[in-house]
Amino acid sequence: MSSFPEIWKDHITDAEVIAGWKAEMSVSIDVSDVKWILTCSAGVNALPLANGVHAYLISETIFRVNACLNKVDKYGNQQQAKTWHHAHMKQEIQEKTIGSSVSEKSERKQIAKSFGMTVLGMRHSGKSEEFVDEMFTQKQWNDLLPRCDYIVVILPFTPEMRNMFGKIKFKLIKLTAFFINIGRRNRVIQNELVHVLMDKDIAGAGR
Template identity: 50%
Template sequence: MTARKLLIAQNVDSSYVEKIQEVIPEWTIVTGRDKEIWQKEAPDAEVIAGWKKGMEEYTLNKEDSPLTWIQTWSAGVNSLPLEKLSSHNVHLTSANGVHAYPISETIFALMLGLTRKIHTYVRNQQSKTWDHSNLKLEIHGKTIGILGTGAIGKETAKIAKAFGMTVLGMRHSGKPEEYIDTMYSSSQLHDLLPQCDYVVVTLPLTKETHRLLGQKEFQLMKESAFFINIGRGDIVVEEDLVQALKSGEIAGAGMDVFETEPLGDNSPLWEMENVIITPHTAGSTQYYDQRVIEDILIPNLRHYVKGESPSINKVDYTKGY
């Protein structure tokens, strides 16, 4: 009888493999992010952790593929063939929640950097320029609007309370959440935006959120507002954001995600003094693999080997997240 196989398309420490093997002692576990490894192992893998572009050819396009569950190594699942996975009844679980600490830290790094002009002073340091640069803003007591109140949004709201901020949130249902003073539904976005000193996007990319924020939305924001996007680049109409920054419709932006990545050399965002750019690294942390494996993959595996569906971070195909 052929052993059941778990393919982890990542380079993970052997100590984590040992922990996983304790849960599935009779299984074959293969690890490695190089294509030469996963393209050989994917066709007969029952479970794949860490979906890679191109895997569809070796799994879903094969009539006899044993694939029944995918655990992604990212929170976003918009790059996966969701319709085909759904039609094949493949369980899909994401790494949602793994990023809550590092991304919320990045959000506040961007907010504080823009507010206290740290980006300006770094430029001044490079040219040995001693200049006040009209520093006057502070973050305490301001209003933050968090678009998307999943794990990242909730951790951001919690930290915001330490700064005495008023926290407004937006989620599809409008259901209340701890640390959020007022929750808005997605249909009330235009009511939320004018109130905010900071607008933070932590939404997943779906059909509903695609190009959600454009010219109209930036016009509704305060001229003194800062815009932060760590969600997905395609949630924002980037050319409208550039125009809003140029015209002074908003005060500045902190961007970790973009419509096209890497951000092109010709993008005006690179040269703007009121913009801080990070290269889609907001979720990077030394604890990433540990959290995916110990908090999500292994608990789900325990249920899976009992014949139950993996339930932690299970993706709803109808919602796209």
């Protein structure tokens, strides 16, 4: 994609494939015709189509992470070897409590409810949403975190979200709780997460 708007400006609304992306395209793009955007950058925060496009995949990833944390793979290996050991399985998700940031998509909450989980949500406005049993605002971490058996972080990329999770918030989490970060790693202070895992202050973490 050329750096000069006069070259691509008259064609952007007719494009089905865009190779290269520039922020100034956001004001003119007609998203109904675009099938594919190719970007060479590491981040996709400026893309107009990035929000919610992988809702099902993210939901599935969260529950696959839970299976790994609970060492389901070890049970499969033991079955093949015809041996048995409890493998220190942590817990089942049935009737547990999951806390998550809330996006416009509801697939993740629907799946959690199908497992009989209590779903606690967090959004800036605190507005209620279907499939969420109780909603919190970002000023209510102290109320939300101690109640969760699973904390799922899917926060947007904004400066105030940087290093959102560190030792102060980890101290609010149950010793038996799992922390799952599906968003960018800069939401979490990594060395402080490593310390709480080594000290067994939480049950486990995944991403």
